[in-house]
Amino acid sequence: MKKKERHQLLRQLVQQEVIQKQEDFVDILQKRGIDITQATISRDIKELQLIKVPAQEGGYQYNLPPEMNYNISKKLARLMKDAFVSIDTQKEFVLIKTLPGNAFALGTLIETAKYQEVFGCISGDDTVLIICRDEDSAERFQRRIISFI
Missing domain, CATH: 3.30.1360.40 (Gyrase A; domain 2)
Known part of the structure; x- marks a missing residue:
């Protein structure tokens, strides 16, 4: 999977699911047949500027940066x-x-x-x-x- 496609998928995932850890991304992607490492996810999170926000169930979850959530x-x-x-x-x-x-x-x-x-x-x-x-x-x-x- 190309980086651009992977970034798009990660954006969609944070909008659709509660993802609290980098390992959650890895697990979800591997279940979809995408071989990925935690180190790659870590770099993607930085490049996408994902942030952690309080989750409804407690703890924190990844989310898009504010400017990507609106407008x-x-x-x-x-x-x-x-x-x-x-x-x-x-x-x-x-x-x-x-x-x-x-x-x-x-x-x-x-x-x-x-x-x-x-x-x-x-x-x-x-x-x-x-x-x-x-x-x-x-x-x-x-x-x-x-x-x-």
Whole structure:
């Protein structure tokens, strides 16, 4: 697994699960078939600037740094201005083309934003396919994205 993909997965994990120790990351990733060491996780935590916050069950858990927890719209707008190439719709599908290397981040931001129109998305290197709930949702979502440009 490439570093960028691993970092994205770690970001998702801290948002979805209670992870209290570096070993928790290692265990979760190994259960998913990803061979990883605690030393690699330690470096990733530093690079991602993960922080520990009080956990509801007691103790502490890893979390994203504060600036990553909010203002998705601002990040989405900045990414769209910097990397947008084109957008098109067909029925309930929206296809966004970006400069190479930017689509994965865009797809992650779209999914993190949890837009009502979006059922899910698939990201590649320079393309994001967004599956909307219906044709009207696809048109609304396209207008939303264009407003960021």
